[in-house]
Amino acid sequence: MRYRIYFKDKKQCPTEVECLDIRVTGNRRVKAYCLDHENDEDCVDIFYGSEIKRIADDHDHTIFEA
Numbered sequence: 001m002r003y004r005i006y007f008k009d010k011k012q013c014p015t016e017v018e019c020l021d022i023r024v025t026g027n028r029r030v031k032a033y034c035l036d037h038e039n040d041e042d043c044v045d046i047f048y049g050s051e052i053k054r055i056a057d058d059h060d061h062t063i064f065e066a
Helices: none
Strands: 002-007 015-018 023-026 029-033 043-047 052-057 062-065
Touching: 023 052
Parallel strands: none
Antiparallel strands: 002 015, 002 052, 023 029, 029 043, 052 062
16 A cells, blocks of 8 residues: 655655555654564664654545644
């Protein structure tokens, strides 16, 4: 599934991540699970310097909203 990450200070198109699941683990950290939720080796941490405003799935349903 594809997820869109919107940032508070960005006006342009959101960042897109393709993965099975996405979780916000902190104010500025996103963990994208690519294969298995139980295995940390199968996930990717994405760190940004700006705060996340909203995360939506590929059907534009809100997954996370700050």
